[in-house]
Amino acid sequence: MIDCGEGTQHQIKCSQLKSSKLHSIFITHLHGDHCYGIFGLLHMLKAGNRTNPLHVYGPIGIQSLITNALYASGGWNGFEIIIHELGVHGTKYEQDTILNYCTTSETKPPSTSPSQSYHQTSFQVILNPQNKCQFRYKPNQIISLGEIDFGISAFACPITHRVETFGYVFIEKDKEGILNAAKATALGAKGPQMGMLKRGIDVTLKNGTTIYSKDVVGDNIRGKKIAVMQDCSYIDSAFEIAKDCDVLIHECTYDQSHYDNAITFGHSTASMAATHALNLKAKFCCSHNFPGFFFFLHITQKIY
């Protein structure tokens, strides 16, 4: 999930999405319309008896924001929340900002009498004890977040907005090429040998003939690349990693007549978004944030 504005949990409930399958949340920046829904979503997942850990990526401050809210609301004894803060080398953020709310417990058992026993309640926020600001980078540096799941690698790119903001790029692993089954059969392959050829293994038949995988399997199919650039004016640092992306999701808040406003408020005009898409050679661009509308720019081709 990219960003988590207020009401996200309600939208998920109205959709066909299964929140239990949620693996990671990538927060672009800490303006409320991009992150104020995360507290409620965490509670919703807990209420659904989630046990798998959930990863949250975001700028320095995301951990404090989440832990403060969970702390105020009585603590957290649900699934593990692994928060990955993205911090800049050499700033005041260099120190870890981890908040230790795993305090001594003041738990009192629930009372069946109308006493004040609930007033001094216990609280406990359990976060990954290894949770630190794992990702240090220099301005403009692309941050590799590693393989997050399903063979997808993620990258964070600092982009220009009014507060610290990241674009995210997701790159799917290349897939095996397509087996030319007719050709392989004609050469004498059969049964499990077909699978071996597809996996790149050459097969020697009983008659001593060798069928080379490269002769019957096409080139690897390039994994899809998706780039998400939420609120921003410039995405320079993202260009190298996001170029040739299959899908670019990019905000545009203004039309070109409000270019000055876009720059002042760290946003983009529709023209700026389209320019970014063209420079990246994005195959497909979905621009949003233009008050209430989504619109789509087919840059070179539609990919799905």
Place this chain on the structure above:
Amino acid sequence: MIDCGEGTQHQIKCSQLKSSKLHSIFITHLHGDHCYGIFGLLHMLKAGNRTNPLHVYGPIGIQSLITNALYASGGWNGFEIIIHELGVHGTKYEQDTILNYCTTSETKPPSTSPSQSYHQTSFQVILNPQNKCQFRYKPNQIISLGEIDFGISAFACPITHRVETFGYVFIEKDKEGILNAAKATALGAKGPQMGMLKRGIDVTLKNGTTIYSKDVVGDNIRGKKIAVMQDCSYIDSAFEIAKDCDVLIHECTYDQSHYDNAITFGHSTASMAATHALNLKAKFCCSHNFPGFFFFLHITQKIY
């Protein structure tokens, strides 16, 4: 407004309510479904160019919760937010918990070049400098919050839930009695004398006769009393101030077969809510929280 769960700003936009008229928010407790919408609502009010201060009442922790969220999101330079924390005498909360986020500014002017100038942004949360934990009380003590607006006095009552929780009672000022205009006219009053009589002033006519206000004006009309008891098992401390209320809004989460659950989780069954309403001699009770439903118990009479 009582409580402010996630999505409140969206519900207001879908309603006929004018958010600009909002004067105070009373948070009963800090479980997310009762307070996670307040951050977004504050931003919505700011976006609507609100200039009037907004009062927020709630348990200790509400200030930290709000200021942390505003801080993380880049700060606050909107209207004045006056947070009134309700704290218990003699606890660890005795120290003021005010957070001073009015830090030295690191503001850099917006840049028109694709630099990293936005990365080190300024932040400023401006709260009422007098804002402290104004309301200290002893367990079970009713807390008078004074006259909040429109001649309405508010009271907070600690009630029993899993975290510190308050019920709120609102009492409207008594209204002047109704003038028996026909009788006053028959006695010789006319013009402005009618208003004087209504306001309790006796009137002496030119012929020397005195018309006594009490003879032509009915008894004062008792102001309405509304009691709101959100998540709770017991509301003992509220009984004195809430008795004879015109409307009781009271949660009920379970039916009576789940009484043990209600006590364990600090909630009420429908029967418990009805018992509270009967004991209070509430004229009208609106119970909610019974998964997805509201239902109404006409205790003695409908008031409107």
